[in-house]
Amino acid sequence: MSDVKVRIDGREVTAHEGMTILEAARLVDIEIPTLCHSPDLIPSGNCRVCVVEIEGARTLAGACHTPAADGMVIQTRSPKVLTSRRATVELLMAGHTGECVTDVHTDQCDLRKLADHLEGGAPRFLMRKPRWYPIEEANPYVRRDMSKCILCRKCIGACQEIAKKNVYGIAYRGFASKVVVDFDDPLTTEVCRDCGICIDYCPTGALSKPAKRGGVQ
Amino acid sequence: MPEKRILLKNCGIIDPRDINAYVAHDGFKAWEKARHALTPDEVVAEIDTSGLRGRGGAGFPCGLKWKLARQEAADEKFLICNADEGEVGAFKDRHLLQHDPFSLIEGIAIAAYAIGAQKAYIYLRAEYHYLSAGLKNAIDQTRQKGCLEELNITIQEGAGAYICGEESALMDSIEGKRGEARFRPPFPPSQGLWGKPTIINNVETLANIPPIILNGSQWFREIGTAQSKGTKLFSVSGDVAKPGVYELALGSPLKELVVDLAGAQDIKMVQVGGATGGIIPASMITTPLAYETVLGSGAVTVFDASREVLDFVYRTMEFLAEESCGKCTPCREGTEAMMEIIGRLTTGDGKQEDIQAIEDLSQTMMLSSLCGLGQAASIPVLDTLKYFRNDYENRIRQSVFLRSLRGQL
Amino acid sequence: MNTLQEQTLLSRREQASLLAKLKEAQKEFGYVPREFMAETARALGLPIGAVYGMTTFYSFLSTRPLGKYVIRICKSIPCCMQNAAMIIDSVAAEIGITPGQNTADGRFSFELTNCIGACDMAPAMLLNDELHGHLSPGKIAEILKACK
Numbered sequence: 001m002s003d004v005k006v007r008i009d010g011r012e013v014t015a016h017e018g019m020t021i022l023e024a025a026r027l028v029d030i031e032i033p034t035l036c037h038s039p040d041l042i043p044s045g046n047c048r049v050c051v052v053e054i055e056g057a058r059t060l061a062g063a064c065h066t067p068a069a070d071g072m073v074i075q076t077r078s079p080k081v082l083t084s085r086r087a088t089v090e091l092l093m094a095g096h097t098g099e100c101v102t103d104v105h106t107d108q109c110d111l112r113k114l115a116d117h118l119e120g121g122a123p124r125f126l127m128r129k130p131r132w133y134p135i136e137e138a139n140p141y142v143r144r145d146m147s148k149c150i151l152c153r154k155c156i157g158a159c160q161e162i163a164k165k166n167v168y169g170i171a172y173r174g175f176a177s178k179v180v181v182d183f184d185d186p187l188t189t190e191v192c193r194d195c196g197i198c199i200d201y202c203p204t205g206a207l208s209k210p211a212k213r214g215g216v217q
Numbered sequence: 218m219p220e221k222r223i224l225l226k227n228c229g230i231i232d233p234r235d236i237n238a239y240v241a242h243d244g245f246k247a248w249e250k251a252r253h254a255l256t257p258d259e260v261v262a263e264i265d266t267s268g269l270r271g272r273g274g275a276g277f278p279c280g281l282k283w284k285l286a287r288q289e290a291a292d293e294k295f296l297i298c299n300a301d302e303g304e305v306g307a308f309k310d311r312h313l314l315q316h317d318p319f320s321l322i323e324g325i326a327i328a329a330y331a332i333g334a335q336k337a338y339i340y341l342r343a344e345y346h347y348l349s350a351g352l353k354n355a356i357d358q359t360r361q362k363g364c365l366e367e368l369n370i371t372i373q374e375g376a377g378a379y380i381c382g383e384e385s386a387l388m389d390s391i392e393g394k395r396g397e398a399r400f401r402p403p404f405p406p407s408q409g410l411w412g413k414p415t416i417i418n419n420v421e422t423l424a425n426i427p428p429i430i431l432n433g434s435q436w437f438r439e440i441g442t443a444q445s446k447g448t449k450l451f452s453v454s455g456d457v458a459k460p461g462v463y464e465l466a467l468g469s470p471l472k473e474l475v476v477d478l479a480g481a482q483d484i485k486m487v488q489v490g491g492a493t494g495g496i497i498p499a500s501m502i503t504t505p506l507a508y509e510t511v512l513g514s515g516a517v518t519v520f521d522a523s524r525e526v527l528d529f530v531y532r533t534m535e536f537l538a539e540e541s542c543g544k545c546t547p548c549r550e551g552t553e554a555m556m557e558i559i560g561r562l563t564t565g566d567g568k569q570e571d572i573q574a575i576e577d578l579s580q581t582m583m584l585s586s587l588c589g590l591g592q593a594a595s596i597p598v599l600d601t602l603k604y605f606r607n608d609y610e611n612r613i614r615q616s617v618f619l620r621s622l623r624g625q626l
Numbered sequence: 627m628n629t630l631q632e633q634t635l636l637s638r639r640e641q642a643s644l645l646a647k648l649k650e651a652q653k654e655f656g657y658v659p660r661e662f663m664a665e666t667a668r669a670l671g672l673p674i675g676a677v678y679g680m681t682t683f684y685s686f687l688s689t690r691p692l693g694k695y696v697i698r699i700c701k702s703i704p705c706c707m708q709n710a711a712m713i714i715d716s717v718a719a720e721i722g723i724t725p726g727q728n729t730a731d732g733r734f735s736f737e738l739t740n741c742i743g744a745c746d747m748a749p750a751m752l753l754n755d756e757l758h759g760h761l762s763p764g765k766i767a768e769i770l771k772a773c774k
Contacts, residue, residue: 045587091547151546170679172683374646532701536702
């Protein structure tokens with residue numbers, strides 16, 4: 001495999017061909033935030049939090065799926081990048097309904113951590129009707145609180161690619177999109193028995209171990 | 218400059234159900250020429266030299282696209298004709314499919330030969346199901362004539378989703394999935410349908426191929442402007458006396474199309490390019506229609522002085538929010554947040570901060586969305602803000618006044 | 627492309643038939659029944675959720691039964707400008723239901739749709755697969771009367 005040379009935030013980086021910008025940046029400890037990305041899963045590129053500026057490009061590029069190409073000049077913290085990333089996170093926050101402040105799962109929420117980190121000011125955006133779904137606790141292994149879901153689809157990927165179980169699908173479209181089980185049914189033991197791997201990949205606590213029966217919180 | 222009928226030359230003249238009528242009007246001569254006098258590389262070079270650019274909206278150089286797919290070594294390559302004309306105000310592809318399907322089939326045959334595709338799909342929107350019988354008939358007759366010996370053409374019908382006109386979503390739809398945008402790279406000419414090299418061309422782009430091959434790229438280059446060669450079909454609707462499909466040399470002034478040909482009067486603004494198209498106010502009505510200025514898919518909607526800008530913006534954003542595939546955050550959440558603001562503005566509940574919020578949101582959607590829908594969704598909003606800012610500000614002032622009457626300031 | 631991606635892409639070739647299958651069901655039953663989705667998912671080795679996801683993504687597929695005649699009035703801008711609202715009202719008056727509903731006898735479903743590419747004939751509608759343009763209240767009455 002040949003090497004590619006890129007410049008990230010002013011630093012020369014030698015990456016392997018086929019590496020993404022995200023991977024190349026990590027070689028020199030430049031951290032680019034992500035929500036929908038996991039090194040274990042096929043990239044989806046849906047959250048748009050990892051966007052970076054590539055010199056000469058019309059739009060920003062997702063670092064988690066764009067291959068580093070020889071000669072690329074990349075900015076991971078330019079004003080354009082930070083403004084856009086902040087607004088994207090704000091939009092995700094605005095799409096929720098729920099008690100993020102008092103909820104016990106809040107400390108698990110990567111979105112909230114990211115929002116705090118990006119220091120957005122007063123909320124600028126509202127949704128006509130933020131998402132609200134009843135909490136699903138029928139399954140002893142996975143508790144679903146879909147109001148917290150940011151549609152990153154990592155649960156779908158983990159279930160499909162790692163557990164090889166195919167429990168989840170994505171349904172509806174646009175703002176109404178939702179990660180569903182079967183015909184948008186509650187998650188029961190009929191379809192999902194025990195692995196709970198999706199919980200490890202959920203960035204917001206939409207999926208969690210049930211407090212009573214799931215053991216250690 | 219009057220209309221220049223190259224693409225429309227057969228429309229309404231010949232019987233679209235009869236291949237013999239098409240053949241009698243130079244039909245399949247370009248195909249014969251390509252097959253017998255030119256190598257695939259020469260066909261690609263000819264299209265490249267002609268300067269033909271995509272007619273679906275994005276305007277990517279057609280020859281370059283073909284060249285990229287041609288040079289890929291693969292056991293399988295695909296050609297897709299994008300007949301998912303979902304752009305609001307667009308019906309020029311419908312017109313071609315209805316009145317001259319053979320020109321499209323000939324264009325497909327030449328394109329497949331040039332890039333080395335053995336299989337072609339025509340992705341036809343569900344709303345145009347009534348055109349599929351005529352199209353199938355044209356394919357069958359062409360095959361019987363012996364012009365499709367090495368190519369298998371399938372008509373693949375959509376099921377009601379504007380986003381499937383976006384090329385990556387279109388491919389997902391053919392693969393039997395939800396029509397969602399894919400990230401790029403990889404680009405379709407290297408990894409498209411099922412990961413194989415794929416060319417996706419709009420109906421009108423493919424209909425341009427036979428005349429270019431037949432008359433030569435130099436002939437084509439003489440029509441149009443520096444960056445915009447050839448003619449373009451425009452579908453004109455809205456406040457005009459004669460809505461319909463018109464063909465003009467690229468670079469023709471907008472005024473000629475909407476006033477001289479379509480008979481518009483008392484114009485307030487014109488949207489060029491469909492739901493995500495740019496806005497041209499009446500004061501700029503002589504703007505040339507070209508890739509350098511404003512063009513898109515050639516959908517042209519005329520609004521007269523009686524129309525409200527914010528009603529238009531609301532309906533447009535509602536359309537985009539309903540048709541967003543929902544995969545990426547800026548488009549899925551952004552169109553919804555935009556609806557919240559514009560909805561309030563139209564119902565008289567605007568706030569001072571709204572314009573700033575619209576501008577901030579637009580910027581992010583444009584820069585970070587995964588595909589053209591989200592990237593272009595804010596164009597009509599930003600353009601109307603640019604030319605009709607007063608309409609927004611007045612609404613906000615009225616809102617503030619109304620609130621003060623209600624004692625809710 | 628990594629091997630995993632390659633495999634996923636290859637294994638999905640047969641999935642290409644999914645949309646056509648769902649459309650056939652829609653045509654035959656007037657909607658896509660759950661049993662049909664479950665069966666199709668099994669046959670293609672897909673999660674039921676993925677098939678349900680397909681059905682709910684495309685607006686010409688429905689998970690609830692539609693009437694024998696589906697009226698789809700275009701509500702996009704060019705039709706709006708030619709008074710589509712009046713056509714919507716006259717359909718409502720004619721068959722006594724509002725958009726999103728079916729008539730009790732199962733004859734009609736009434737839907738609003740985005741641009742159907744008939745802006746030169748605005749206001750326009752699709753009646754099942756058939757296009758009707760230059761609509762007026764009189765014409766609506768006539769067209770709907772012919773629907774037996």
